[in-house]
Every structure is written in C-alpha cells, then in structure tokens.
Amino acid sequence: MPAVKDTLEQVAGLEKYEHGFVTEVEQEFAPRGLDRDTVAFISRKKDEPDWMLAWRLEAFERWSAMESPDWARVSFPPIDYQDATYYAAPKAKDGPASLDDVDPEILKTYEKLGIPLREQEVLAGVTGAPRYAVDAVFDSVSVVTTFKKELAEAGVIFCSMSEAVREHPELVRKYLGSVVPVTDNFFACLNSAVFSDGSFVYVPPGVRCPMELSTYFRINAAGSGQFERTLIIADKGSFVSYLEGCTAPMRDENQLHAAVVELVALEDAEIKYSTVQNWYPGDPETGKGGIYNFVTKRADCRGDRSRVSWTQVETGSAITWKYPSCVLRGRESVGEFYSIAITNGRQQADTGTKMIHLGEGTRSRIISKGISAGRSSNTYRGLVSAHPKARGARNFTQCDSLLIGKSCAAHTVPYIEARNGACTFEHEATTTRLSEDQLFYARQRGLSEEEAVQLLVNGFVREVLQELPMEFAVEAQKLVAISLEGSVG
Amino acid sequence: MTQMTRPDSTAAMLSLRGLHARVGDREILKGLDLQVPSGEVHAIMGPNGAGKSTLSYVLTGRPGYEVTAGSAELDGVNLLELEPDERAANGLFLSFQYPLEIPGVPALTFIRSALNAQRKARGEAEISAPDFLKRARSCAADLKMDFDMLKRPMNVGFSGGEKKRMEIFQMAMFAPRFMILDETDSGLDIDALKVVSEGVNALRAPDRGMLVITHYQRLLDHIRPDRVHVLADGRIVASGGPELALELERHGYDKYARAA
Numbered sequence: 001m002p003a004v005k006d007t008l009e010q011v012a013g014l015e016k017y018e019h020g021f022v023t024e025v026e027q028e029f030a031p032r033g034l035d036r037d038t039v040a041f042i043s044r045k046k047d048e049p050d051w052m053l054a055w056r057l058e059a060f061e062r063w064s065a066m067e068s069p070d071w072a073r074v075s076f077p078p079i080d081y082q083d084a085t086y087y088a089a090p091k092a093k094d095g096p097a098s099l100d101d102v103d104p105e106i107l108k109t110y111e112k113l114g115i116p117l118r119e120q121e122v123l124a125g126v127t128g129a130p131r132y133a134v135d136a137v138f139d140s141v142s143v144v145t146t147f148k149k150e151l152a153e154a155g156v157i158f159c160s161m162s163e164a165v166r167e168h169p170e171l172v173r174k175y176l177g178s179v180v181p182v183t184d185n186f187f188a189c190l191n192s193a194v195f196s197d198g199s200f201v202y203v204p205p206g207v208r209c210p211m212e213l214s215t216y217f218r219i220n221a222a223g224s225g226q227f228e229r230t231l232i233i234a235d236k237g238s239f240v241s242y243l244e245g246c247t248a249p250m251r252d253e254n255q256l257h258a259a260v261v262e263l264v265a266l267e268d269a270e271i272k273y274s275t276v277q278n279w280y281p282g283d284p285e286t287g288k289g290g291i292y293n294f295v296t297k298r299a300d301c302r303g304d305r306s307r308v309s310w311t312q313v314e315t316g317s318a319i320t321w322k323y324p325s326c327v328l329r330g331r332e333s334v335g336e337f338y339s340i341a342i343t344n345g346r347q348q349a350d351t352g353t354k355m356i357h358l359g360e361g362t363r364s365r366i367i368s369k370g371i372s373a374g375r376s377s378n379t380y381r382g383l384v385s386a387h388p389k390a391r392g393a394r395n396f397t398q399c400d401s402l403l404i405g406k407s408c409a410a411h412t413v414p415y416i417e418a419r420n421g422a423c424t425f426e427h428e429a430t431t432t433r434l435s436e437d438q439l440f441y442a443r444q445r446g447l448s449e450e451e452a453v454q455l456l457v458n459g460f461v462r463e464v465l466q467e468l469p470m471e472f473a474v475e476a477q478k479l480v481a482i483s484l485e486g487s488v489g
Numbered sequence: 490m491t492q493m494t495r496p497d498s499t500a501a502m503l504s505l506r507g508l509h510a511r512v513g514d515r516e517i518l519k520g521l522d523l524q525v526p527s528g529e530v531h532a533i534m535g536p537n538g539a540g541k542s543t544l545s546y547v548l549t550g551r552p553g554y555e556v557t558a559g560s561a562e563l564d565g566v567n568l569l570e571l572e573p574d575e576r577a578a579n580g581l582f583l584s585f586q587y588p589l590e591i592p593g594v595p596a597l598t599f600i601r602s603a604l605n606a607q608r609k610a611r612g613e614a615e616i617s618a619p620d621f622l623k624r625a626r627s628c629a630a631d632l633k634m635d636f637d638m639l640k641r642p643m644n645v646g647f648s649g650g651e652k653k654r655m656e657i658f659q660m661a662m663f664a665p666r667f668m669i670l671d672e673t674d675s676g677l678d679i680d681a682l683k684v685v686s687e688g689v690n691a692l693r694a695p696d697r698g699m700l701v702i703t704h705y706q707r708l709l710d711h712i713r714p715d716r717v718h719v720l721a722d723g724r725i726v727a728s729g730g731p732e733l734a735l736e737l738e739r740h741g742y743d744k745y746a747r748a749a
C-alpha cells in the first residue's frame with residue numbers, strides 16, 4: 001500500500017477508523033441472493049468465455065453441498081448467504097480504457113486514501129522515490145491499473161483478473177485453482193463461484209519486475225461482499241514484490257470478504273507478498289459492524305530453490321481468519337511468514353500460517369507478533385509439517401504475544417508434524433503484558449502515554465516491520481499506533 | 490501545559506510542604522517538608538522502608554502513588570497537577586533505582602524520541618540528527634561508554650552497572666533542571682562509581698538542583714552534598730551539613746528509627 005500521505009495527518013481530528021467514508025457513486029448490482037443465475041450474471045458482466053462460466057458453476061454446485069467450518073476460535077452468528085449482493089460495480093461503459101473514463105468520485109476516493117492512480121503524479125515525485133504500479137479494485141471491479149505499458153515492456157503482465165481471463169486464457173487455465181483447489185475449503189469454494197475481480201501478475205523467466213506492484217481493495221457498497229481473486233506467477237528465475245492494501249466504510253452490518261490468493265513460484269523464482277489489512281473493524285464498544293475477513297492465501301513453491309515470503313500487518317476487520325501458507329514442493333525451496341496481528345475493541349483474529357515441507361532440504365521461518373488490546377481475542381494458529389521425502393527440512397518458529405490491558409486474550413495453537421526423522425523444527429513462544437513499569441519509565445523521560453505505547457509496541461514488532469518494503473514499513477508503523485489509540489488507561 | 494516560571498530569588502527551586510502520600514491503603518509519606526534551592530545538591534538518607542523511593546515516585550507522578558495532602562512545586566509550578574511526561578518536559582529527571590528494559594528499541598532511538606517529545610512540549614524545535622549524534626558521542630565519551638552499546642535495545646541484557654551508567658547518560662543528554670538520583674550507587678563497582686559521579690558532578694550548575702537518595706554514605710564521598718536530610722517513617726527528622734552523613738555512617742539509623 002502506498003504511503004504517499006502521512007496517515008497521521010490524514011486522521012488529524014478523526015478518531016479510530018479513518019477510512020470509514022462512503023463514496024456516492026452510481027452502481028450496478030447483481031440481484032440479492034445466490035444461485036446459478038447469480039453466478040451466470042457475474043460471468044456475463046465480465047464477458048467471460050464459456051470455460052470460465054463452467055468452472056464457476058461447478059464450484060457453485062460443490063459449495064452448495066459444503067458446511068461452514070467452525071474450528072476457529074472466533075464466534076459470529078450464522079451468515080445468511082442469500083441476504084447479500086455478490087456483484088457491485090460502479091456504472092461504466094466497457095470498463096475504463098483510461099483514467100478519463102473513471103468516475104471522478106472514485107478518483108477522489110483513492111485520492112483521499114492516498115493511492116496514486118495518475119502515473120505522472122507518481123513520476124513527478126521526489127527523485128529516487130520508489131515507484132509502484134497500482135491495480136485499484138472498487139467493490140467487484142478493477143477500476144484502473146497503472147504503469148501497464150512500462151511493465152509490458154519488461155514482459156510483465158499486470159492486469160485485473162477479468163482482463164486476464166479474456167486476454168491470457170492459457171495462463172489462467174493453467175494456474176487458476178492449481179494452488180487453492182476449488183473445493184479446498186468452504187470460503188475458497190464460494191470465492192471460486194462468485195469471484196469478481198482481483199489482480200493477475202505474470203513475470204516471465206529471468207525478469208526482475210522493475211517496480212513494486214500493488215493492489216488496493218476498497219469495499220464501498222452496502223450489503224455486498226468482496227470476493228477478489230489474485231493469481232501471481234513468477235516464472236523461472238524471476239522476482240516480484242507485491243503489496244496489498246484494503247479499507248472499507250464504517251457500516252453497522254457485517255460484510256463478508258472472502259478472497260483467494262494463489263502464488264506460484266517456479267525454479268529459482270522469488271515472490272514477496274506484503275499485506276496491510278485495514279478493513280473496518282466494527283464499533284470498538286458494541287462490536288457492531290465490521291468486515292468478516294475469511295481469506296485463503298497460499299503459495300506453491302513449485303520449482304527448486306524457489307522462495308516465497310508473506311508479510312502481513314493485520315489491524316482491521318471484525319473477524320480475521322486467514323493462514324497465508326507455503327507448499328514447499330521444490331527442492332531447497334524457502335517459505336517465510338512474518339506477521340503482525342493487532343486486535344483492539346471487540347475484534348477477533350485467528351491467523352497464522354502453514355508451512356508444508358514436501359521437498360528435500362526445504363526451509364521455512366515464521367515470526368508472528370500478536371498484540372491484543374481492549375476486549376479482543378487474538379489467536380495464532382500454525383502448522384509446520386514435513387512429509388517423508390522432505391529430508392533435511394528445517395523450520396524456525398517464533399510466536400510472541402503482547403497483551404495490553406486486562407480484558408483481552410491471546411492464544412497460541414501450533415501444530416507440528418514430522419513424518420521423517422531427518423528434519424529440524426524449532427518453536428519458541430512468549431506471552432507478555434505491556435508493563436506499567438515500562439510505560440512509566442518512558443513517560444518519565446518525556447513521552448506521552450500514547451507515544452510510550454507506540455514506542456514499546458514498535459519495539460515488539462520491529463523484527464517484522466523490517467521485512468516490509470521501506471515505505472510500506474513507515475505506513476505500517478503508523479497504522480500500528482493508530483490501531484492501538486485509546487487502548488491504555 | 491503549564492509554562493515554567495522563573496523562581497524569585499528567595500523561593501527554593503524544589504519546594505515540598507506537608508506532603509502526605511499513600512500506596513494502596515498504606516500511608517508512606519506523612520507530612521514531608523523539604524526545600525532545595527537552585528544550585529544545591531541535597532542528599533536524602535534513611536533506613537529501608539522510610540519512604541525514600543516513594544518520594545522519588547511521588548515527585549515524578551508514578552501511577553499508584555496517591556498524594557493525599559500537601560504540595561510539591563518545581564520552580565513555582567505545581568508538579569502534582571502535571572502528567573509524568575509534562576513533569577519531565579518541565580525539567581524533572583529521575584535516575585531509576587531499577588532501570589527498565591525496552592526490547593526492540595535501540596537506546597539512541599528511545600532517547601531521541603524522548604528528547605524530541607520534551608522539546609515539542611516546551612515549544613522548541615526537534616533536535617537534528619547530526620546534532621543529536623554529536624551530543625550522544627560526547628556524552629558517551631565523558632561516561633567512558635562504548636558507543637555501540639547505545640545502538641542496542643535499551644537496557645536489554647545490560648549489567649546492573651551498565652544500566653546505571655545509561656541512566657546518567659540520559660541525564661546528561663536531557664540536561665534537566667532538577668535531578669533525582671535514586672540509589673544510583675547500588676550495583677556499581679568502585680571504578681564505575683567514580684565515572685558516574687564525575688558525570689553527575691559535571692551537571693552541577695547554579696541554575697540546577699539535585700536530590701541524591703542513598704542508603705550509604707559512600708556515594709557522598711564522590712558527590713558532595715550541600716545539605717543532608719534524614720528521612721524516617723515518612724518525614725524529614727533531621728537536617729544538617731555533609732558531616733551528618735558521616736555521623737550516620739558511624740552510628741546508623743537506629744536513633745531516628747526510634748524517634749519516628
């Protein structure tokens with residue numbers, strides 16, 4: 001997520017959630033409810049080929065027979081899947097060809113969020129400032145993707161998923177659902193039936209993607225869910241760094257966000273995937289409203305010596321339920337997971353990762369920092385497994401929890417399975433309370449209570465922040481501070 | 490934030506009158522009176538449990554220490570109305586008996602954030618990075634500290650002596666108007682005690698004041714006080730010149746413990 005604007009400046013005068021505004025824009029919706037017709041409607045809206053529709057319909061049939069899972073440490077009333085809208089899009093002709101075709105209200109929205117959609121503005125920035133291409137997804141559709149031309153010159157494909165289905169069917173058919181199978185889980189299956197938009201990235205062999213890629217997801221419409229689908233393929237020996245940011249208006253109802261992200265890294269390729277998730281967390285006092293963030297993210301380190309690292313800063317959502325994972329298939333492939341998950345108010349998070357070691361000499365590293373404040377609940381759930389062939393597999397896991405206040409909860413649920421005798425797994429975990437003594441010490445030196453909490457928390461999460469792209473880290477650091485505002489005293 | 494006012498020539502810099510304070514249900518300070526004029530160093534001595542550390546926490550505003558009666562003023566400003574960080578910005582510094590560890594935050598980052606927070610509260614501009622580093626190098630050299638230590642997380646894994654040295658380093662960096670040293674000598678070997686004392690003495694100035702809290706006389710061989718007070722059972726029970734400390738060293742606190 002771009003850090004063009006100083007978040008603190010943005011929120012001056014605003015409390016709690018700063019992205020909670022609604023954009024007034026003429027929108028087009030699918031009829032409320034979910035059946036085969038809804039699926040067909042979405043496919044038609046996107047002008048999809050028959051194979052895509054067939055894929056969706058099959059997913060829908062499978063999903064209809066599935067049950068919502070209940071094993072996570074989160075609680076919420078049953079979701080009525082018929083009482084939601086599965087497609088919401090700003091009215092437009094055939095998808096905007098250029099920025100001039102995009103509704104000015106939408107452009108203003110991104111401007112307010114600090115996301116640069118005008119390439120010349122990015123270019124006009126300070127010399128040497130990092131540049132990044134943006135795919136902006138507004139409810140169910142991608143409104144614009146920047147720097148496509150420059151990326152194309154390097155051979156990199158960066159476009160919306162809808163466009164990829166039409167323009168690059170051979171790649172989509174080959175890889176879509178190859179990491180997260182249609183029936184992987186209830187929410188992934190639902191996504192496969194009704195997914196709307198998301199980003200598609202293909203980096204050809206040996207290419208180092210010339211800039212950071214990012215997608216900015218915005219849920220705007222009421223009563224709708226967002227079901228984006230992202231697919232990133234790094235071909236042999238290539239490298240790409242990708243950032244994802246998300247926000248939503250403040251609404252009293254709960255909105256469902258059930259995304260699927262699939263990463264494929266071939267031989268010697270590397271993908272860095274970073275997320276700053278800041279969906280509306282619901283009212284901190286009553287717990288009313290907020291996003292249900294039920295997301296499936298998985299990477300397949302398919303090639304030998306391939307490498308994927310997930311870095312996430314999770315501060316938003318009423319409920320977060322996600323486990324960005326790595327399937328370490330290639331020999332000596334490497335998976336990394338760096339996470340900061342913050343819950344405050346009435347938020348619930350059950351998040352972690354899975355490192356599945358299939359190949360010989362595979363390595364993985366997990367650093368998870370959970371911070372609970374208010375009356376929230378924060379669970380780390382992780383699986384590290386080594387299959388019989390994964391001889392010499394290594395994992396290092398470190399899970400630290402920090403409690404702020406007296407009414408929050410932190411849980412750590414690690415699963416470790418070693419099915420051969422030649423692997424090394426290390427697990428370290430700590431739980432600490434933010435100490436009154438430390439706070440007083442910092443305040444005696446002149447820091448206000450909030451500055452003191454911010455400094456102590458930043459110290460706690462430092463190892464993970466260091467993994468984020470530089471500019472992103474600054475933004476994340478501020479977000480951490482904002483999320484914890486008013487959590488003490 | 491309350492602005493500092495210049496002290497008039499007769500008023501003491503630190504002025505405590507009839508100070509009563511409690512922690513939970515226990516009354517610890519029971520009518521403490523103390524005046525420290527600008528430019529002077531006063532020592533507070535007393536038996537364990539007399540309320541020495543409580544006094545330092547009450548003055549700096551630690552939560553849980555409740556003042557039930559009396560007043561505490563620094564340069565005519567009522568300290569009791571201020572938040573702990575506002576007291577710091579007004580120039581009050583406490584060198585802790587047990588300094589805290591701050592994991593993940595390099596000492597220099599911690600000190601720079603705090604210094605800038607103080608400056609901001611006083612309406613001053615932030616200190617520039619080069620100026621800050623210059624000052625840090627010079628203070629570290631004075632205290633014979635390894636500069637690399639300042640890049641490590643604040644106090645994490647430091648020995649007792651290193652932590653105390655870090656306290657005095659911070660004191661030198663902030664250059665506060667009034668300093669409270671709580672048992673600074675504990676945990677220091679004789680060489681370290683000398684270096685630390687030199688650091689403290691370097692901060693003595695006509696427009697500064699200092700309160701040195703100690704159980705033992707030995708620190709006062711290095712930091713010569715202008716006045717010595719005996720604190721027993723929550724009150725100042727005796728005051729005198731530096732010779733009082735020597736007398737205490739010879740005869741102990743028994744007399745005062747009985748008197749109280």
